[in-house]
Amino acid sequence: MAQTKSTPRTPLMAGNWKMNLDHLQATHLVQKLDWTLKDARHDFAAVEVAVLPPFTDLRSVQTLVQGDNLDLRYGGQDLSQHDEGAYTGEISGAFLAKLGCTYVAVGHSERRLYHAEDDRVVAAKVRAALRHGLTPILCVGEPLDVRQAGRHVQHVVGQLAGALDGLDGDQVSRVVVAYEPVWAIGTGEVATPQDAQEVCAAVRGTVRELVGDQVADGLRILYGGSVKAANVAEIMAQEDVDGALVGGASLVVDDFAAICRYRQHHGGSA
């Protein structure tokens, strides 16, 4: 049973589509998602829903969301640390802002792994996002060997401190953190609610030490890694978990909508 949390923070359910769905498929999914969430006759005002499509879909998503005034936010999966210039293939945060993006994922483990993004690059991208008025969804998480060695909290706190280094309280208050254990991404191997809580509490504690109580209490921390309708309510019931970053299940409207309706699964009030 979900429990009432001591500090209310608006939950965020963000769907990271990764390299899936072209702009036509994106239009179809967004329309159906909006229809499904409204059709549920459930109060979604208290849950923020966002999608992170591929860059090539964003203009279509913007047209739909703004044209039909949909209650849905959207954003990019990555951005350049630079604002403009000779960086072939890169996308500026300024371009994302111009397209009406609210969010941008930064430091996803797939970027760290396949594009060699280290804490220094991730920190620069967090700053780039903030410069352009975007909310970075800063992804942190440990690989399996680190978890097995029992160093997961230390690892995540190190990534977090590296990415937030030098930011003031106002800047950190505009960041969302996503804890995604690498071993749980796309594997069906979901962390237990207690695993998620342990690390998310450490994330909040680190932010408390860095910039104080007010920012820490307001910080939204998402869990990501094989989130499904069947496991989301228990994860959301944890004190320091404020939402989910959803990969595979966000590509199927009914599955993602069910995740957004997590309160209905156990009748709780997280």
Ligand SMILES: O=C[C@H](O)COP(=O)(O)O
């Ligand atoms: O950004 C999303 C995460 O990588 C989780 O992906 P997944 O839900 O497919 O495990």
